[in-house]
Structure formats: structure tokens, C-alpha cells
Amino acid sequence: MSKAFSNAKKGELFELKAELNSQSNSTRKEAVRKTIASMTIGRDVSGLFTDVLNCMQSPNIEIKKLVYLYIVNYAHTKPDLAILAVNSFVRDSEDPNPLLRALAIRTMACIRVDKIVEYLLEPLQRTLHDQDPYVRKTAAVCVAKLHAMNPELVQDQGMLDSLLDLLTDGNPMVVSNAVASLMDIAEYRPDFFKIDSPLVMKLLHALNECNEWGQVLLLDALAEYNPRNHDEADAIVERVTSRLQHANGAVVLAATRIVIANAEKLSSDEKRMNSLKKLTAPLISLLSANGEFQYVALRSIRIINQKYSFLFQNDVRVFFCKYNDPLYVKFEKVELLIALLDESNSSIVLQEMNEYASEVDMDFVKKSIEGIGRIALAHEASADKCVELLVALLKAGHDGVTDQAVVVLKNIFRSYPQRYLSVVEVICNNCESIGEPDAKASMIWIFGEYAEHIPQVVELLGELMEGFSTEPVSVQLQLLSAAVKVYLARGHEGKGLLESALRLSTKETYSTDLRDRGYAYSRLLSCGDEVARKVVMNERPAVSDTRGEMSADLQADLSRNMGKMSSLLMRKSASLRSPTAPPVLTVRDSDNLLSMGNDELLMIDDGPTDAIQGRENGSEQFLGTDDLIGALPSVANGSQPPQKDAKAGNLLDELFGAPGKRIDRQALERVEISFNSSGPGVSSSMLPVAPATAPARAQPLPPVDDILSLPATQPQK
């Protein structure tokens, strides 16, 4: 730091210091104001602590508030000086003006300095029994503040009991703050505070009198209660239902959460249906809020819809996107449209999705095209219509649209092999306009797969092969696989293609992934065409789409936490434990995704990713994951392949490195995942890779898959 600059800063502080010690009230006030302004923008003004403290004596409540704000901010950096403020706080806590009493304890409890805590005890005890409700409601919260700093102290002083006493206070705001405070403490010690049924009745009663925030706090607490019998559940739901008419969306959602949680415990089916049906209209009304809150509402609807889809089945039109919706709202709406599609509305939904496919925003366009594809996978009756729309989009030939359409069609081909042969021709005719690596890889996979049906396939691939070295690894891998397939399908005709593919991928590449696969193929082919055909042309596990459905377990957890952070992130609540609890499982980047496959992770980013899963047992994990990767462009387009390669390399080392090391199934699967991660999710023909090379070094090979039990011949070299 240059000298001039630091001097300038010092000068400013110096000036402030002088002003703070001025005799004039107005100068001092202005100085405090300036100090707070500096504090706000992150400048360190802690050096002025004593000077600001001096202003505390001012009778002007405005200055007082500012000084308190300053103290709260810096006390922990100057604990010794903060003590000097104590006297003033304690005095204020006895002031005849309730506003000052409340202000004093509120501020004092915010100072996270051990020594001060001791001085807080006496005033806090006193204010908990203050005659003014405004002070009591502030004191109630202070107990939670104190507990966060020093739990033992709170317990020793019997403050928890005083807090519990406040639950029977006559003032609703005091009750709601006491409840909030208790719930907050209960996060640290779940055993200490349980809501029992007399309390529930009391809270339900207080609900009518609280202001909106008090209502949310009470409803949040009520949601934790598990009714003992039908009657209780009936009573709770009945009382809570009226809250659905509240103007505050948070109240509505909190009430919804309680209705859903208790729905199964209601005394009759009729009651259950009635209370659930009352949710539809209020939830849909939340969609007229601003974008941010719409997002909350839509995510909640998604969670409810999985279990009680009849609630929204007739209202599919309200989820149609408006032109000016924020993108995240549009994405949620599309998710819901996909989930709500059935026989009765499939034509209007598809028509609407098709409309979105010609919008301006490319991300939205892609999402809708992908949506059409997912509908084709999930709802077989609509598949024909979907393919028809996709082909039309393909023919329209807009940048990006074509690309996405091909990627999506690839999945459809996987699901309905040999059904849409005529589409292959359209793709061939439009191959010029396909540019993105993802789309290219998909197109090449289709070429390879349908080699028998494309007369000009050798020429097409030959042209693509010319640019081999400039393509990202994901495309190279597909070119290699396609070349093998063409050779196997067309025999001699494809030999030139195969040779150049093998040469390029084994000799002229730095990618371990590609090289390994190249060698694997060449060894496989050396076993004879028949064996190779058996492996490569093997029937592939089909992909399906569960339309964003989550596991029942996750769904239950999310609806228990409806409107809370975890449900919006679509993650289990346990993963968002409070910092005091050990962190459970955190996932930050796609890298971690590769090695894990549970539903919780797959829900991290919504989209198709969580949904596409293989029908076959064994491959479920790998397909899920590889499609996940396929949908994360940053990974799939090869911008990160070095990482992926390194990972694959490591795993292979682990697998092959030590001779005689036992290969377990898990390790193999991990390798598959790494392999496929760089492809567009079409390379199940690569399953034999590991075993084909494995016998070279690792002897005891347990039968892992039916493919793996192929004759394991030694390489002839």
C-alpha cells in the first residue's frame, strides 16, 4: 500500500475522531452517521471504538441506535472495550421507556463477547417478566440469542422455564416469538422441547390473533407436531385451512405443508379429499406473485403433484409460460407440463411446447425440445407426435434447434429402436447444420447404430473423420465406436474407415480415454468379427424418463420441508443441517456426481438429468449418470476433459495397476462411469472395455455381467 493512500485513510479517521468528540450534538450525530456509513461499505472503523462509545451517553435515541449498531458490529474485535458499554446497557434496560428497555437487551444479546453475557443475565431475567409486551417479545428472542452463545448458562439460569412460561402469555406476539425461540433452541437439543397436544391447541388459538409473521412462525412449529389420533389431525387441518386465504404467500405455504403432512391421518377419505382439494386454488394463486415467489410456489407444486397429481390435472393451462416470465420460472413450468401430461391434455401440452421451441431465448428453446423428447420417452402414446414435432424442428434448420433435436432424438432411438427409421434419413440430410459437440456425438452414434440403413454412411463418416483431430474427445469417441459398427455392419466397405479411426485414436492422441478405448476395440476385433459383433451390436438397455419423479423417500422429506430451503434446492433436509451438526454430504461440482448415483444427488440440478434411468438393473446407475453429464454442457462439450481423463486414468490404475488385485463390481462400474462421462451417453457397447483389457494383467476376474463372461482370449501379440 502506498504511503499516500494510507495517510489519506488515517486522515479521514482522524477527522472522524475529532468530530465524534465534538461538543456539538449535531456534529457528533453526523460523525456517528459517517462512521456507520464507512462500516457498511466494509471499511474498518473499529479504531474509533472508544470515541463512538462516548456518544452512547447521548439522550438522543437516534444516536443511541446508531452507536448500538456499531457496538454490535465491532464488539467481538474489541472485547475489552466493549465491557465499557455494559453499564450504559444495564441502565437503559431499566429505563421507564419500554422502547429503550427492549433496545438495550436486544443489542446486548447481540454482542458476542463472553464477559458481557454475564451482565446480560440479570436484565434479561427481569425483562422476561416485563409488564410491556413489546419488551417481553424482545426478551423471548434474546433467550435464543444467549443460547446460541452459551447454552449451559441459559439452562443453569432456568431461562428455558421462563421462556416456556411465555407460551401462556396473553399477547400473541410474545407467544409466537417464544415459540420461534424455543424451536431455534430445539435445533441444538432436539430432546428438550416437544410440542404436546395442549400446546397445539393453544397455538392454534393464537394463530388467529398473530400478525402474518407470527402466523408463519407458529405454523412452522405446528408442522413439527405429529398428531396422536384422527381427531387431532382433523382439528389441526380444520383450523389451519382458513390460513390458505391469507395474502402472505409464506402463510399459505406453511399452511399447505401442515395440510399435506396430516392428510394421511385424517379420519375419513372424504375429509382427506376435501382438504387436499382446497389447496389447488390458493397454490395456483401464488403464481401471480413476483418471479422469485412463483419459483417457490412452482417447486412446491411439483413436490405435491408427485403424490397428489389429481390436484392440478385439470389446470395444466395455468402452467403455460408467459413471454416475460423469468427463465427459472419457465423451466419449472416446463417441468410441470411434462409431469402433468396425460391422454387428455397431451395434444395441447405438446403444441404449447412446440411453440416454446421457436422462442428467442436459446436456453429455453433447448429445455422445451428436451422436454418434447422426455415426453416421448415417458409417454409412449405421445411418442409419434413428439417425433413428428422434432423432425419438423430439425428440418426448420435453425442453429441450436437442430442440434438439440438430434440429441433428443438419439434418446428416442435408444428407447424405441428401429421404430423411426425414416427419421434417420432426415438427420443425414441435415447433418451439415449440426455443429455442437453434443449434437455431433449423438448424430455419429445414430450413424453407427443405423449403418445398415444409411447407404452413404461410409462417405458421411469419412468426411467427419477428416476433422477427427480437431474434434473434442466426446466426438472422437463416438467416431471410433461408429467406425467399428460400420465395419461390422458393412464389412469390407468400412475397413478404411475403421483403420483410420483406430490409428487416430491409438497413435495420434493424448487422451488416455480415447487411446484405451481404441486399444480395447482393436483387441476385441482381433478376437474375430463374430465375437466383436456379439459385443458391439449387443442389445442396449433402453432409456426411460420418469418425468422428474423423485423417490418416495425424497418426496416425503421434501413435502415435510415444503417452502423451506431444502425443498427448494430439492435436497434432503439432512444435507442442510445446522452448522453445529456434522455435515452430511455435500456435492459441489459435477466431478462428485460421477462417483455417486443416489437420488439425492441426481436431484441437485433438476432437469432431465434426474430422470433418465436405465430399465435394466445393473446399468441404472451408469445411464443415469452419463445422461446427467450429457446435460451439463460444461462437462460434455469437452471443456473439462483433462479432469475426466485424469479421473478415468486413476481408476484404471487402481483397477489394473496391481496384478492379481481383485476387481470388484463397484470399481468396474466406476470405470464405466468415467468412460461414459465423456460420451453423450450412448456407449453401452463399451461395457466390455474393462474386461477385454483386464485379463492382460488382472487374472482373477469375477463374472460381472453377461457380457463379461465372453471368451476372454489373450491378445495375440
Next chain:
Amino acid sequence: MVASAIFILDSKGKTLISRIFRGDVDADIAGDFCARVIDVDDESGLKPVFRVDSKQRTYAYVKYSNLYVVGVTMRNSNAAMLLEFLNKLVGVFKEYFKEVQEESIRDNFVIIYELLDEMMDFGFPQVSESKVLQQASRVPTPTKPAFVLEPLQYITQDYHVLEVPRPPVAVTNAVSWRSEGIKHSRNEVFLDVIEKVNIVISGNGSTLRSEILGSLMVKSLLSGMPDLKLGLNDRLQLSEAGKNRREKSVDLEDIKFHQCVRLSKFESDRTISFIPPDGEFELMSYRLNMQVRPLVWVDAVIELKATRVEYLVKVRSQLKPRCVANNVQIRLPVQLDADTPSFKCSSGKYKYVPAKDELVWTIKQLKAGRELVMRGRFNLPSIGENQERDNATKRPITVSFEVPYFAVSGLQVRFLKVMEKSGYRALPWVRYITQAGDYQIRIV
């Protein structure tokens, strides 16, 4: 349980306000937010709620004009509550400073800290009624009411607060939205029934979705603690009251009430009874999911020729006789590179707005049953197809208008009874208006 900290950033990510409520977060909370929201190029991944796992923080934010109003929490907090609170916060700022912008936030940071102090304690929202807050924070004597309107002036001027403020009874009262002892010389209530029509019409003229969002705005100028009862021609309310079915009624799909309305009473017998706050507030909002015939119908044919683009636009009022649509504005999308507009309209004015790539046709009054035509063209400098140019015409046509003395849903206020213990008579005034909300017509 709710927020560990609330902060406000400007569009470049500079902290304007930062209030930490809990000790579990440190000062660098804004940095992560900037990295995840403000400094990202690709906006497609933005969501109003996101988590920074490495620090176990979850952020929720609301964007308002060029500001980010952000809450951060370490727990599995109630996100709906947090977002709603942030919205309310902006609402309170609006009432205090009129415009909520970088500048007004910067200028009023003292007041904002005070407000935050009163509105949230340890992350729990407390009060968000601006009228009550105005009393709770630093309220000077009632002889200086000017401060309510001009808080700015109050801050910059230095005058001594003669009377030490006390907490308003209302904060902890059961009627937290109204203080006692309010006096008005004329006791009047104004009711505005405002209905917005949201409609999306497809290119071929069929209505894809339509809904009516209504709201009942009340301006209450009543003394004391009046108890009000409102009668609507809501079908359920009528049948509950045993009225005959011949009276016209509407089916309100969903109603949301201001917190002053006794919800339990409404739930039991559909009576809307309440003690109103003083001044203006939204008493209720409602939604009707009904198929509305487009009140104003627009049909546009946009033909792209080699060097020009031709427009033929027709607008027709489909209102009931004697109804008039005022200030009709039809916004038509225009290609990016279009120039030299030349149009003729049978009525009204047209204006080309290049900044928005729009052609706006304004008609002062459109009477029932009238049909007007506008035709003309733009020149295009380049020929041939162009993706970007095409995109321009993918936007829908949007229409705005107002129809006074008319509620499209057919809702009527049957009565508004005012009861106060002093027994004064109050005059209720009712007004109806229908507006175009999100009124979009897609182009073929």
C-alpha cells in the same frame, strides 16, 4: 431460524446495506453472492435460491430494479418466509422513499438500519406494516407529521426530538395494523374494484389461457376502531346468506385477504369482516380462472418482403354496449434493423420505439363494437433470411387498456357496513375498473 443476515447490493455487487443478525456468518457473505449471481455470464442457471455448500450457506434473493435484496441462512430455514419478507422490505422502502434505487438506499441507510432493527430480530421477522413501523422507529411528535412523507428531510435536518418515542401499542396488539385514537373529520371509505385480465391468445385466435386477477383496494378514512362488514355477490356468500339465486353471482376461485380480515369467520360462513388499517391498503385479492372472451381483439398480419415488411393490424372492441376502453396501446414487435416507418391508421397515433423494437399504436378511446385498422410498412436494409431478425417477430403482441365502470368478472359490492361504537355514519364509495394485465397475442 430464518435469516442470518440481510444485505442489499447494487447492480455491480457493491454492498449498500449489510445487517448481520446471527453470529454464524462472517462479513464476506456478499462475496459469494456476487460470484454466483452478479458476476456470471450465463444467466440461464440463476435461481432465486441457491446454496454455497463449502460454506453451508443458503442464499435467497429478490431483484428489484437495479438492486439485489438478499437473505442468507445457515439452516434449513423457511425460504418462502424469507423471500416474502424481502418483498415486504422492498414494499416498506417504497412507502418510505417512494423510489427504491441505489441512491435512495444509500441516502437513507440510517433509516434502513433502524427499520431492519424493528422488522427483524435474530432473523425472525417481526413487523412489516409500514404504518406501524413509522410509529415504532424514532417517531417524532405528532406535530411534525411531515416526516412521514419526507423522511429524507428529517434525516438531514437536525432537530431535537422533543418527545422520546415509545413502542406503538399496535406492534403487540391483537390489532397490530391500527393504532387507537385515529380521527377523521369526514368518515369515508373508498372501495376500488380493480380487475386485471391476463390472457394468452394463440396465433390462430384461440384463447390458450385466461384468468382474472382482481383486487379490492380500500382507502379508509374512518375514526376510532371501526368494524366493517363487506358484502359481495360471491356465489357462496349469497347462498350462505340464503339469498335467492336470481341475483347474479360470481364464483371466486381463490381469495386472499389482508391480515385484518377474520379468516376463521370467513371460513365458517363466508362473511368478510375486519377492522381496517388507516389509509390505503389492499383488502383482498381474488382470482377467477374463467374463459374470458378477449375484450380487445387484435389481429396482425406481418408480411416479410425482400426489402420491406408490411403490417396490417386490426383492432376490435368486444366490450358490452356503452363500455369504452381507454388508453388502448397495442405494442407490435418490429425487426431489429427496420427503418423509415410509414403507417396510416384509421384512428389514434402510432409511434416507433427503436429502443424496444416496438411499434406502439395508441388509441385514446375505443367504443364497444368499433373496429379500427392500421396498415403500413418498414423498410429493411438487408435482404434474405436472418435468424436475429426472425427472432424479433417471435415476441407476442401486447395490449394494454382500461375499462372504467366495469368489472369483467361481474363482481359487485352489495354493501359495506361500518360499525363504530361512537355510532357515526360513514359513506362508502365504490368504483370499478378493468385493466389489461398480461395481455398477449402470439403471432402466427
